[in-house]
Amino acid sequence: METNHYDVLIIGAGLSGIGMACHLQKECPGKRVGILERRKAIGGTWDLFRYPGIRSDSDMFTFGYKLRPWHELKVLADGPSIRQYVTDTAREFGVDRKIRFGIKTTQASWSSEQKRWTLSCIDEESGEDATFTCSYLVSCTGYYNHDAGYQPSFPGIERFKGQTIHPQFWPEQLDYRGKRVVVIGSGATAVTLVPSMADKTAHITMLQRSPSYVFSLPSYDKISEVLQRVLPDRWVFGMARKRNLLLARVIYKASKRWPEQVRRLLLAGVRKQVGENFDMTHFSPQYKPWDQRLCAVPDADLFKAIRAGKASVVTDHIDTFTENGIRLKSGKELQADIIVTATGLQIQSFGGMELRVDGKTVPVNERMTYKGTLLQDVPNMGWIFGYINASWTLKVDMAAAYICRLLNHMDAKGIDVVTARAPQGQVQDESIVAALQSGYAQRGSAALPRQGKGLPWRILHSPEKDHVMLLKDPVEDAALEFVSAHASRGTAPRSAPLSAAA
Numbered sequence: 001m002e003t004n005h006y007d008v009l010i011i012g013a014g015l016s017g018i019g020m021a022c023h024l025q026k027e028c029p030g031k032r033v034g035i036l037e038r039r040k041a042i043g044g045t046w047d048l049f050r051y052p053g054i055r056s057d058s059d060m061f062t063f064g065y066k067l068r069p070w071h072e073l074k075v076l077a078d079g080p081s082i083r084q085y086v087t088d089t090a091r092e093f094g095v096d097r098k099i100r101f102g103i104k105t106t107q108a109s110w111s112s113e114q115k116r117w118t119l120s121c122i123d124e125e126s127g128e129d130a131t132f133t134c135s136y137l138v139s140c141t142g143y144y145n146h147d148a149g150y151q152p153s154f155p156g157i158e159r160f161k162g163q164t165i166h167p168q169f170w171p172e173q174l175d176y177r178g179k180r181v182v183v184i185g186s187g188a189t190a191v192t193l194v195p196s197m198a199d200k201t202a203h204i205t206m207l208q209r210s211p212s213y214v215f216s217l218p219s220y221d222k223i224s225e226v227l228q229r230v231l232p233d234r235w236v237f238g239m240a241r242k243r244n245l246l247l248a249r250v251i252y253k254a255s256k257r258w259p260e261q262v263r264r265l266l267l268a269g270v271r272k273q274v275g276e277n278f279d280m281t282h283f284s285p286q287y288k289p290w291d292q293r294l295c296a297v298p299d300a301d302l303f304k305a306i307r308a309g310k311a312s313v314v315t316d317h318i319d320t321f322t323e324n325g326i327r328l329k330s331g332k333e334l335q336a337d338i339i340v341t342a343t344g345l346q347i348q349s350f351g352g353m354e355l356r357v358d359g360k361t362v363p364v365n366e367r368m369t370y371k372g373t374l375l376q377d378v379p380n381m382g383w384i385f386g387y388i389n390a391s392w393t394l395k396v397d398m399a400a401a402y403i404c405r406l407l408n409h410m411d412a413k414g415i416d417v418v419t420a421r422a423p424q425g426q427v428q429d430e431s432i433v434a435a436l437q438s439g440y441a442q443r444g445s446a447a448l449p450r451q452g453k454g455l456p457w458r459i460l461h462s463p464e465k466d467h468v469m470l471l472k473d474p475v476e477d478a479a480l481e482f483v484s485a486h487a488s489r490g491t492a493p494r495s496a497p498l499s500a501a502a
Contacts, residue, residue, distance in 0.1 A: 011105055368450050
């Protein structure tokens with residue numbers, strides 16, 4: 001049994017965990033920080049997913065860290081480039097040396113008497129148990145299960161004689177040259193896979209139950225390329241970040257305020273790419289823009305593959321798998337050698353670890369998040385969860401900076417423990433991703449924390465408002481209970497369980 005103690009312990013060395021560690025290194029340099037990572041490498045999602053064409057679905061100028069901006073002209077970067085960027089950031093800030101790889105955390109238990117967390121872990125390679133303790137814990141595990149993707153129970157799937165693959169577990173040596181491929185799905189993974197594989201397959205079909213909004217972005221920032229000739233890189237890429245953030249916010253707000261107008265613009269963009277004779281029902285969703293995330297494709301690659309006849313889109317429901325492919329409700333049969341089930345993720349909180357406070361299991365789906373960064377009634381714990389309607393990292397940067405502000409405030413005031421307490425009846429049965437109607441968000445809602453009726457328990461989905469709330473407003477407020485070694489401050493009552501909420 002091995003025991004190690006840290007001032008701050010981070011779970012996860014992906015985009016969020018490395019961002020959190022870098023902020024601590026910069027803003028809380030006196031803290032002893034450790035990172036526990038289950039995988040054997042830095043990167044999290046970007047180390048796990050290896051399917052063809054894997055890339056960001058947000059522009060890299062806003063997807064990159066504020067404390068180490070993206071300084072390349074590639075707008076939607078590929079997975080290996082992002083993985084290298086996160087790794088280089090960790091190395092530049094020296095946090096790569098703080099990571100313990102191959103460590104799976106199974107339980108985190110808080111003791112009010114000891115004022116510390118105890119983490120029960122397993123070294124997955126050796127099978128040996130390990131124990132870590134810390135004064136403050138930060139979960140940076142993302143929101144989905146790395147061990148299993150979501151796959152519906154397709155009728156007759158056992159009859160199919162070809163190969164069935166989920167993108168989360170892509171075979172490294174898969175040879176799809178000259179093969180007939182069907183990709184089931186219409187989200188970011190599907191619209192990435194289809195054009196990436198189209199040049200090598202005999203034909204590839206995207207089979208969708210219902211369409212998504214898809215729009216094209218340039219893969220290369222020509223504006224910044226021109227500006228680089230006359231301005232320093234720091235200015236050029238700083239302006240690119242502000243410009244793209246502004247554009248993204250304008251599109252999101254316009255989608256919510258004028259959904260029909262934005263819908264017409266998006267569909268007009270598709271029509272321009274696919275031509276007048278294309279059946280637009282395949283790219284005409286029934287929902288409003290930004291009820292689900294928009295799918296971005298670089299340089300219209302998906303539309304080009306369709307126009308070239310290398311790829312096609314079919315909108316229908318699956319009746320059954322057959323020996324040679326898929327038979328649809330319409331009676332049509334799609335022949336396939338390989339079927340890719342790009343059917344989504346399984347949502348999971350805190351990497352699947354059990355959370356306990358003073359011996360009692362914490363029901364995460366009955367707790368709210370305070371300012372989207374602390375968990376109600378759970379002492380000395382931060383939670384990094386990015387945006388679902390903008391670049392994930394924008395929220396990571398602000399949440400990490402807020403936790404550093406909180407830790408420095410506690411040190412300055414001689415405070416040992418901070419806990420977010422909510423008033424009676426604040427909890428609503430609405431998850432933190434309730435703003436999205438995506439299948440994975442609806443399926444996984446029960447596994448995620450809840451939202452409150454108002455601030456600071458409500459998720460804003462607004463970088464502008466979050467900037468003020470997390471980085472400008474005073475650290476102390478009525479919702480935070482602070483405890484020092486000799487006295488306590490704060491009288492906010494404990495919150496009621498979800499079942500008793502008004």
